[in-house]
Amino acid sequence: MTPDSGNNSDGRQPAALSDLDGLRALGETEFTALDVLCRSLHVTNADLEGTLLAILNAATAAISGADQAGLNLFAGGRFEPQATVGSAPPALDALQQHTGSGPCIDASRDQVRIHIDDCATDQRWPKFAAEAVRLGIHAMLCVPLWVDDRRLGSLSLYARATGAFDDAAKRLADLYATHGALALLEAQRADQFQRAIDSRDVIGQAKGVRMERHRVTADQAFTLLKGASQKLNLKVTEVARSLAATGEFPRVHGATPSP
Known part of the structure; x- marks a missing residue:
């Protein structure tokens, strides 16, 4: 694979604002779209799914030539499509997952x-290129999403026209990807925080059940939950969720925790 030119030696993109002269090629329309993009991505209490869709919708509006888009995460060595705009990205994502090869995977990894x-003449991913052309996609631009040392994945832009992404579109995509990555990381953290709150609540409910049933303190009830978790080889939250909902521990073959 031969990556697009303009990358740093470690594979990352150079800072989008390090060369302000390069941004002069952007017209008023692109700058206006970018302004809208930057404002729309910072939505208070935005859920993860809503943030991903906002990123993709803004991308197709902000970047000249982009007709469709997809956002992919790469975690634990796995390529995980998250959201798409348009009909072609889901099919092309599924193909890449099946073959383990494609531009979105390489850009993410x-x-x-x-x-x-021009997908019709590109030889790097023959199966992907052939399917893209069949679906009416003739050009692509895949931009990595990262923050500090965290490699999040990639943003993939799809165009119906060949040669759709010029240098100005690439520069705008790099700048856009920086904002998109920050918004995605912020949304992930908010989602993780909410999950932590939900876990704390369900553990509190389960502790209440144990305290009522066995007349024990909160600390003792949590110790009982941890003991059941270890015996069942399940997470404490899974044990707590079953206990809070049914009053009983989960049933696991070969493991019978105390009532």
Whole structure:
């Protein structure tokens, strides 16, 4: 694979604002779209799904030539499509997951920007390119999403026209990806925080059941939950969720925790 030019030696993109002269190629329309984009991504209490869709909808509006888009995460060595705009990205994502090969995977894994000027003539991913053309996609731009040392995945832009992404579109995509990555990380943290709150609540409910049933303190009730968790080889939250909902521990073959 030969990544698109303009990358740093470690595969990451150079800072989008390090060369302000390069941004002069952007017209008023692109700057206006970028302004809307930056404001729309910072929505208080935005849920993860809503944030992902906002990123993709803003991308197709802000970046000239982009007709469809997809956002992918790469975690634990796995390529995980998260959200799409348009009909082609889901099919192309599924193909990449099946074959383990494609521009979105490479951009996510290696954190490089990948540009396909003409899918009909690109030879790097033959099966992917053939399917893209069949679906009416003739050009692509995949931009890595990362924050500090966290490699999040990639943003993939799809165009019906060949040669759709010029240098100005690439620069705007790099700048856009920075904002998109920050918004995605913020949404992930908010989602994780909410999950932590939910887990704390359900554990509190389960502790209440144990305290009522066995007349024990809160600390003793939590110790009982941890003991059941270890015996059942389940997370404490899973044990707590079953206990809070049914008053009983989960039933696992070969394991029978105390009532």
